[in-house]
Every structure is written in structure tokens, then in C-alpha cells.
Amino acid sequence: MSLSTVRPAVLVAGGAGYIGSHTCKALHAAGFLPVVYDNLSTGHRDLVRWGPLVEADLFEKDALARTFREHHPVAALHFAACAYVGESVADPAKYYLNNIVGALHLLDAVRSADNVPIVFSSTCAVYGETQSLPITEDTPLAPLSPYGRTKLAIEQALSDYAVAYGLRFVCLRYFNAAGCDPEGEVGESHEPETHLVPRAILAALGRLEELTIYGDDYPTPDGTAIRDYIHVCDLADAHVAALRLLLAGGKNAAINLGTGVGLSVHQILQAIARVTGLEVPSRIAPRRHGDPAVLVADNSRARRTLGFSTARSNLENIVRTAHAWLTRTSETTELRVDKQRQSDSTREHGQSRSTRIRFPHG
Numbered sequence: 001m002s003l004s005t006v007r008p009a010v011l012v013a014g015g016a017g018y019i020g021s022h023t024c025k026a027l028h029a030a031g032f033l034p035v036v037y038d039n040l041s042t043g044h045r046d047l048v049r050w051g052p053l054v055e056a057d058l059f060e061k062d063a064l065a066r067t068f069r070e071h072h073p074v075a076a077l078h079f080a081a082c083a084y085v086g087e088s089v090a091d092p093a094k095y096y097l098n099n100i101v102g103a104l105h106l107l108d109a110v111r112s113a114d115n116v117p118i119v120f121s122s123t124c125a126v127y128g129e130t131q132s133l134p135i136t137e138d139t140p141l142a143p144l145s146p147y148g149r150t151k152l153a154i155e156q157a158l159s160d161y162a163v164a165y166g167l168r169f170v171c172l173r174y175f176n177a178a179g180c181d182p183e184g185e186v187g188e189s190h191e192p193e194t195h196l197v198p199r200a201i202l203a204a205l206g207r208l209e210e211l212t213i214y215g216d217d218y219p220t221p222d223g224t225a226i227r228d229y230i231h232v233c234d235l236a237d238a239h240v241a242a243l244r245l246l247l248a249g250g251k252n253a254a255i256n257l258g259t260g261v262g263l264s265v266h267q268i269l270q271a272i273a274r275v276t277g278l279e280v281p282s283r284i285a286p287r288r289h290g291d292p293a294v295l296v297a298d299n300s301r302a303r304r305t306l307g308f309s310t311a312r313s314n315l316e317n318i319v320r321t322a323h324a325w326l327t328r329t330s331e332t333t334e335l336r337v338d339k340q341r342q343s344d345s346t347r348e349h350g351q352s353r354s355t356r357i358r359f360p361h362g
């Protein structure tokens, strides 16, 4: 008897990446078989642990069709995308091609597979600079970056396909995913790493020369940008809930996934000092194009429709689990992120001020 006759298969495009791999673990725990479809462009073979890996690209339409034929997934989860805001400004063609055309290929395959429901990885970057906070799903959509615009385009395609072809979907608009699997089976290994929490920890561990803080002149209490950090395991569980909702005939929806709590860059660095006893060497650089001052979610729709919990999203737990993962993973990350940091700061930001911010330990 094959595994898929015991467990319903779910196609996980991009399941070898950070959020996808954590979601595969949650899917397995919930009784599903995650079938990962990934070209390993930013993902990792060793993060695929709870089902088969189909190593292929969204642009390989035959491989996509074959995967649906062979595994008969009851639903698809779509994580596979390019996800760096800064890179999307420098190279929008890469983003429009992969995130829009790639996603449309997946939607074609979904339509050919009797319109199995789809859960789409969207982002708070679809909102842009908002007039009021916290951000609800009805806040006007006005993305500031090509990345955000590609995600919005697919949200719109999903709505149009729903009307025309009966496609069923949930768009999950993540705020800032952070933290790692507390059991250390999977974790965050972006190359280059651009997310604040892991970069700051890498700097604290001495594996990055310093952390660049983009902007200390925002209209926020300490001048640094405020974001809403959600633990990746809470995000993963929300995917299982969204999947169950769709399988039970639930309505199409866009749903924010965040904690509702905003934290500044300085607050993150202070938490790292508290939890690890390490200071984060840092320097201030100008703001980045496309970075709003504050992004904080209203998550009431997620709580109501998905039973969404933020139980693991307290900052200490985020830092502790990310620190544990990063102290275990290979030192090779250091060389890659550092190289990228240098090229980023030359290309995008010109000159920067150097400071070394110290925090009390303990």
C-alpha cells in the first residue's frame, strides 16, 4: 500500500523552503502526505522530510501535470516564489516572471485537476503604507514594491478564476515570519539571509560583521521600522486550518496572519541580547525604497475563521528557536550573507553611518 492511499496527499509547491518545510511538518502531524514540488532555487533538499520531493520547476508544465496525475493531491499549497523586496526593485523581471507566470502555470494544473482548492502564500506587502493601523483585510491594497505587486496580481487572478472557473482558494497574507522548529528538524536557511531576526543573530554570533539597520528616522518611538513578527510554527498550523476549511467547503478568503503586536528593530536587538546574552553589532543606513514605517496585522479574521493561535509567537520564543537553529547550521552561511550584505549596501544605499549599539546582557 503506498503512503498516499493512507494519507491524503497535498501538493506543496515551494515545500523545500523556510515556511513550506515547517508547513510540511504540520501537515504530516495532521495526517496529510506533503508532496513537495520545488526547483531548489532557494530551498534545500534536506528540509524535505515528511513526503516525496519532486525536483522540478513551475515552468515545467509536464512535470506539474504528471505530479498531479501520480499523487492525486486533495489540495495545493503555493509557497514557490521569489521573496526579496529589495531584489524585486533591482530586478523586477525575475519577480514578474516567477511569481506571476510561474503561479499561473500552477493554477492551470490545479484547474486540470478538477479545481482542487489552493492556499496561496501572500504577504502584508500587498498593503503598502497604510493610513490606519492595525491593518485589516479591507485596508486598501497599494503595494510599494514589485514583489508586493506580483503577490497582489495572483490574489486578483485567484478571484477571477473563482468567478470564471469555480476555483476555491484562501490567500494567507503573512506578516514577518520568524523563528524555527523547536525540535530543530527544519529551520530558516536563506542564502543570502535578508530577514531581520536571523541576520541579527548571525551578527551576534560573529558570523556577519554587523547588522545594517535601514533607517532610524521613521516616525516611530525609536525611529526604526516596526513590524509584526509571527512564529513560523503558528503560520504552519494556520495553513493546515486553511486547508481543512477549504476541504470542508469553506468560503474563498484573504486572511491576515500576524500577531497584532508591532516591534521595532531596536526591540528585536534588545530581545536577542536578553535571550542569548550576545550584543548585536550594527550600523545605520538610509531607509530602503518600498519599506513602510509600520506594518501590524489585525488578525481577528484569522482567529474567527481558522482558530488562529499566536501561542508560539512571543519574541523570546522566536529568538530562542532561531538562535538554536542558527548555532547548529553550517558556517558557510556566513560567507554568503556577508558577501550579499556588501553588494547590497554598495548597490542600493550608497554611504552609511557606522555605529555599534550595545545592550546590557541578561
Ligand SMILES: NC(=O)c1ccc[n+]([C@@H]2O[C@H](COP(=O)([O-])OP(=O)(O)OC[C@H]3O[C@@H](n4cnc5c(N)ncnc54)[C@H](O)[C@@H]3O)[C@@H](O)[C@H]2O)c1
Residues within 6 Å of the ligand: 013, 014, 015, 016, 017, 018, 019, 020, 037, 038, 039, 040, 041, 042, 043, 044, 056, 057, 058, 059, 078, 079, 080, 081, 082, 083, 098, 102, 121, 122, 123, 124, 173, 174, 175, 176, 177, 178, 190
Ligand atoms: N518569509 C516571510 O517572512 C514571508 C512573508 C510574507 C510572504 N512570504 C511568502 O511565503 C512564501 C515562502 O517564503 P519563504 O520565506 O519560505 O521562502 P523560501 O525562498 O525559503 O521558499 C520558497 C521555495 O520556493 C521554491 N521555488 C521558487 N521558485 C520556484 C519555481 N519556479 N519552481 C519551483 N520551486 C520554486 C524555492 O526553491 C524555495 O524552496 C513565498 O511565496 C513568500 O513570498 C514569506
